[in-house]
Amino acid sequence: MTATSASPLLAIRSLRAAYGKIEALKGVDLDINPGEIVALIGANGAGKSTLMMTIFGKPRARAGRILFDGRDITDLPTHQIARLRIAQAPEGRRIFPRMSVAENLQMGADATDSGEADRAAGLERVLTLFPRLKERMAQRGGTLSGGEQQMLAIGRALMSRPRLLMLDEPSLGLAPLIARQIFDAIRTLNRQDGLTVLIVEQNANHALRLAHRGYVMVNGLITLAGTGAELLQRPEIRAAYLEGGRRA
């Protein structure tokens, strides 16, 4: 477990966001320290994905602040936030189906004006992490299997050599074995490259086992926070997310 340093890489302070009149985030506080994996768990509609998207500038925050590496990014346009090397693998993978795997990966590097050497190094890293993609480079994204598409979505995000990687439900719709491979890859990235990761998940068990720390979100508010192991032991977590709500 990483030591809680004084300056978190990402600090969110009483963040509020809304879709029209419906308030999705009602004052969220969250810290992500450098080199940490943080899991954000919660039920459908709790505001997890909204939080991730608000960090990226769409929807805009109504109130509160988002600090990345000490810098206020609350009002920056999305493409400038990406340029600070925050990358995102959106929910449902959303790869470009008619473009080849190689082109999909290049797209990830395009947003951050990385040079040729950076691109080559990024590609090398992605392909050692997901050797399956290497065999598929010339193939169209749309012809990949679900697991391979998720690998591609993460690989695409990694191509910008991010300092913070945000993953929205990477295990969505994947077979348990494939989901485990994805989680293993995230762990490898964190251990070997020291990559900071925010992972939004419904699969609380997997996510909390993987994460150093976790936050539980209910109706636009953070209700619980703690280390992954602590949260896994909490009876309310076990009841709500791990045992199908049997004792709730």
Added chain:
Amino acid sequence: MGDGVTTAAPALTQIPRAPGIAFILKKALISALVALVLFSLMIGIRTEAGPTGQLIYWTRFGDLAAMVAAVFGGSIIVELLRQWWGPVGTIRIIPPRLQSTLAVARRGIAPVLLIFTFLVPVIFYDQRYILDLGILVLTYVMLGWGLNVVVGLAGLLDLGYVAFYAVGAYSYALLATNFGLSFWVCLPLAGILAAFWGMMLGFPVLRLRGDYLAIVTLAFGEIIRLVIINWQSLTGGPNGVSGIPRPTFFGIPLVPGPDGLAAKLGIEFSPTHRIVFLFYLILGLALLTNWVTIRLRRLPIGRAWEALREDEVACRALGINITTTKLTAFATGAMFGGFAGAFFATRQGFISPESFTFQESALVLAIVVLGGMGSQLGVALAALTMIGGFELFRGLEQYRMLVFGVAMVLLMIWRPRGLIGHRAPTVFLRHSQAISSDLVKEGHG
């Protein structure tokens, strides 16, 4: 019980056969019946106003019978063709030898077509009609390639593309007639003005997609046309602009007399020189469009256009600047439309709002869609077939459009992604793999 087993076995292994003769006849009969009901009024009875305004009608049962018989026979033929063709959407095993021949043909078609186009003025020097037709086809190839940037690459459905064609044409016409500027000065200006109006259209539609975008662009095309009609003091309104100067060979006019190009080159003057010059001019402009598009596709901006077509949400998640991506697509497409417009004005010598109706937009869009969105060669082939086809079937008069409609429907059934629906990737690896794209073709869509 062995008897039962042996009789059951062939039934299990039997592959479902094609529907029999009874099915075909039944289907043809139903089609004929529908045709009978429809045509009994449309063809069976002919009405006309008599000399004093009274209704005269007479029956044409012979024609009706012939039509119904044609539908009956046609239905049988279509069904037989379908059985011969086999089910649609299955993977056909093509023998490797034929496959390699096809691959060679596919690679060869573009250079062969290009060389042929370069030779057209030489081969058909004496046939003014063919040269004029060639110029027309090339104009539409250029318009198709220009719109291809917006629709084919960036996936922004633009139904008002003719607006930029009009802006380009009027820019040149007005600048040349009012200020006496030469074609070569006006050409970039026309492109810049059209690009400017492309941005003007782009800003309000940044947040629109699909149907909504199509409606706004359609309206934009109409607005430009209506402004041109009604701003009489500037554009001459419905009377148009006449006396637009002909293009010069970089300052040397193509006229008879001592100043003309022919005299300078020491050859005899011929009016065909100008036609040939116009042919190579539009060919050059079209190739410029093609070259710029191909170059842009390999740059991040071109990749961003294509990514935008694929998935706008994913683009945003990757931090691609959607605003600049969309605006550059609109501006680039509009600029080529403006070039084509300036060429149109100098070629015709006269322009009026009638040349810039929605029909033109629809025609160019049809060329892009039929050609296979995003495919440069496909768009060129589609322009050749459509514009050439229009001319070819001129003898059929009012049935021309019918032939055309049928051809389009058939094409969309057999090639739903357009003539050339295959998309060539722009990023290559150092050691490229030998995975043929044909092996990994997606389903229809």
